[in-house]
Amino acid sequence: MPRTSSFFPTLFCGEACDAREVAELTRLATPIRFDGGQTIFSEGDVARSAFGLSQGVVRLYRLLPDGRRQVIAFALAGDFLAMPLGDRFTFSADAVGAVSVCRFPREELKRFIQANPGVMRLLIEFAASELQSAQDQLTLLGNGSAEERVVAFLGNWRRRMARLMPVSQSIPLPMRRQDIADFLGLKLETISRTFARLEQRNVIRIVPHGVVLTGPEHVELAAGSGE
Amino acid sequence: MPRTSSFFPTLFCGEACDAREVAELTRLATPIRFDGGQTIFSEGDVARSAFGLSQGVVRLYRLLPDGRRQVIAFALAGDFLAMPLGDRFTFSADAVGAVSVCRFPREELKRFIQANPGVMRLLIEFAASELQSAQDQLTLLGNGSAEERVVAFLGNWRRRMARLMPVSQSIPLPMRRQDIADFLGLKLETISRTFARLEQRNVIRIVPHGVVLTGPEHVELAAGSGE
DNA sequence: GCGGCGCGTTGAGGTGAATCAAGGCCGGTC
DNA sequence: GACCGGCCTTGATTCACCTCAACGCGCCGC
Numbered sequence: 015m016p017r018t019s020s021f022f023p024t025l026f027c028g029e030a031c032d033a034r035e036v037a038e039l040t041r042l043a044t045p046i047r048f049d050g051g052q053t054i055f056s057e058g059d060v061a062r063s064a065f066g067l068s069q070g071v072v073r074l075y076r077l078l079p080d081g082r083r084q085v086i087a088f089a090l091a092g093d094f095l096a097m098p099l100g101d102r103f104t105f106s107a108d109a110v111g112a113v114s115v116c117r118f119p120r121e122e123l124k125r126f127i128q129a130n131p132g133v134m135r136l137l138i139e140f141a142a143s144e145l146q147s148a149q150d151q152l153t154l155l156g157n158g159s160a161e162e163r164v165v166a167f168l169g170n171w172r173r174r175m176a177r178l179m180p181v182s183q184s185i186p187l188p189m190r191r192q193d194i195a196d197f198l199g200l201k202l203e204t205i206s207r208t209f210a211r212l213e214q215r216n217v218i219r220i221v222p223h224g225v226v227l228t229g230p231e232h233v234e235l236a237a238g239s240g241e
Numbered sequence: 242m243p244r245t246s247s248f249f250p251t252l253f254c255g256e257a258c259d260a261r262e263v264a265e266l267t268r269l270a271t272p273i274r275f276d277g278g279q280t281i282f283s284e285g286d287v288a289r290s291a292f293g294l295s296q297g298v299v300r301l302y303r304l305l306p307d308g309r310r311q312v313i314a315f316a317l318a319g320d321f322l323a324m325p326l327g328d329r330f331t332f333s334a335d336a337v338g339a340v341s342v343c344r345f346p347r348e349e350l351k352r353f354i355q356a357n358p359g360v361m362r363l364l365i366e367f368a369a370s371e372l373q374s375a376q377d378q379l380t381l382l383g384n385g386s387a388e389e390r391v392v393a394f395l396g397n398w399r400r401r402m403a404r405l406m407p408v409s410q411s412i413p414l415p416m417r418r419q420d421i422a423d424f425l426g427l428k429l430e431t432i433s434r435t436f437a438r439l440e441q442r443n444v445i446r447i448v449p450h451g452v453v454l455t456g457p458e459h460v461e462l463a464a465g466s467g468e
Numbered sequence: 469g470c471g472g473c474g475c476g477t478t479g480a481g482g483t484g485a486a487t488c489a490a491g492g493c494c495g496g497t498c
Numbered sequence: 499g500a501c502c503g504g505c506c507t508t509g510a511t512t513c514a515c516c517t518c519a520a521c522g523c524g525c526c527g528c
Contacts, residue, residue, distance in 0.1 A: 076376070076380050078380070078384060082384045084379060084380040084383045084384055086376050086379065086380075097365075097368075097369045097372065099365060099366070099369065100369055104373050104376065105376065128358065128362065131355065131358055131361065134358065134361045134362070134365065135355065135361070137365055138324075138326060138361065138364055138365055138368060139326070141324075141365060141368035141369060141372060142324045142326065142327055142368060144372055145324065145368060145371055145372050145375060146331050148372060148375035148376055148379060149303070149313050149331065149332065149375055151379055152311060152313065152375060152378055152379055152382065153303055153305070153311040153313075155379060155382040155383050155426060156311045156382055156423070156425075156426030157305060157309045157311055157426065159484080159485095160484075160485065190504095190505070190506090191505075191506065191507095192505090196383070197383075198383075199382060199383030199384065200485075200486090201485075201486060201487080202505095202506080203485090203486080203487085203506095203507080203508085204484090204485060204486075206506060206507055206508080207485090207507085207508080209507095210507075210508085222494085386514075386515095387514075387515070417474095417475070417476090418475075418476065418477095419475090427515080427516095428515075428516060428517085429475095429476085430476095430477080430478085430515090430516080430517085431514090431515060431516075433476060433477055433478080434477085434478080434515095436477095437477075437478085449524095
């Protein structure tokens with residue numbers, strides 16, 4: 015089985031992990047594939063495993079008792095799907111299109127992390143950056159208009175995608191409108207209308223499974239805070 | 242100077258810190274007082290110090306370029322005012338009423354934390370619980386009506402206060418209406434009106450600097466998700 | 469006492485997003 | 499190709515919250 019450079023969560027690819035540790039992680043990890051729409055884990059499940067995303071996109075979300083849904087984040091290759099410690103999942107995760115994950119048995123991963131202060135430190139930094147993302151998103155949902163939310167989302171998504179593929183004006187959007195809506199605290203019709211308005215103003219062009227930036231106003235997408 | 246049990250962040254009061262470590266922390270800490278409205282630190286500042294809150298209430302917030310504000314959280318006695326690592330503050334903090342904080346020089350605290358795997362582990366758990374709070378709040382701002390937000394806020398606030406004082410039907414609210422509004426992504430008039438409506442329905446009674454729960458519907462306040 | 473100010477409340481009217489409801493497009497399968 | 503279903507778009511209307519504006523109240527200094 016070929017293992018690409020993004021097989022492991024990027025957390026484990028920093029300076030803190032030497033060859034011996036990578037070998038240890040490789041021993042722990044099991045690769046798994048999921049098809050689009052399949053659930054990787056659900057809110058409330060006992061976290062027997064931790065998951066790193068090797069390929070594809072995963073939506074992380076919570077369901078409210080009345081059926082409303084809040085998408086917490088979209089995970090990309092290299093991301094952890096949850097905090098590796100913690101004994102239950104606090105949100106659900108399912109595949110947006112086909113994905114590959116690597117699964118770590120929780121107890122052994124926990125032992126590995128706690129035996130290694132350098133990794134613990136990275137984990138703290140990881141948590142801190144997740145926290146900041148959540149606070150950015152909080153600020154966006156608390157203050158932004160529909161258009162501000164959508165523009166910030168596109169900007170952040172583009173920036174994150176840029177780490178995984180050559181930059182281009184074209185932004186792939188593998189998730190559904192409904193997912194974007196639940197992420198931004200809007201309704202799917204509003205997403206659709208806002209996209210349409212941005213297209214009329216020549217900011218974007220809507221293409222199947224994505225948008226293309228057309229305007230000279232890429233600056234507008236640069237300074238997003240959210241996600 | 243008398244040091245109450247809540248002088249230190251509760252993070253350091255768990256099993257991970259023995260007498261020697263508490264002595265070390267005591268050596269590092271400097272107590273400081275702030276009056277209501279004073280700023281403890283500002284977003285973007287180099288984080289030369291870390292702060293634990295010993296007494297009082299602090300609002301943590303971000304300012305947007307156009308003057309809008311998002312209150313990230315209200316800190317209570319025992320809370321850290323930010324992640325102790327990280328070299329710049331990602332939000333501002335100022336006192337709501339008079340507060341006492343203890344200040345730790347950042348480099349020395351960092352050294353203390355990193356020398357102590359047990360404390361690092363606690364710090365990871367702290368970060369994980371902050372993250373979960375942020376995600377709760379995200380869910381609330383993404384899905385809740387004005388009334389749901391206010392009710393969830395009251396419920397969470399009450400639950401947090403319960404750790405610091407004898408439980409009672411009376412909920413002190415030392416912060417201004419504007420602070421609550423900026424926390425919940427609403428306008429202060431909406432907070433005022435929503436309080437008034439809850440009072441008309443005999444859920445609460447509005448008193449100076451707080452509310453009193455009157456209805457038999459305390460259950461309603463129990464199952465909040467946000468904050 | 470008087471006036472000023474910060475904060476909270478209340479009212480009237482406007483508006484952005486939600487809601488309700490068609491219809492269109494595209495990718496399946498038979 | 500014809501049908502179907504999921505997804506997306508678009509339109510008309512409604513409604514929750516915002517905006518703007520006035521007023522009340524408690525607290526302060528003078």
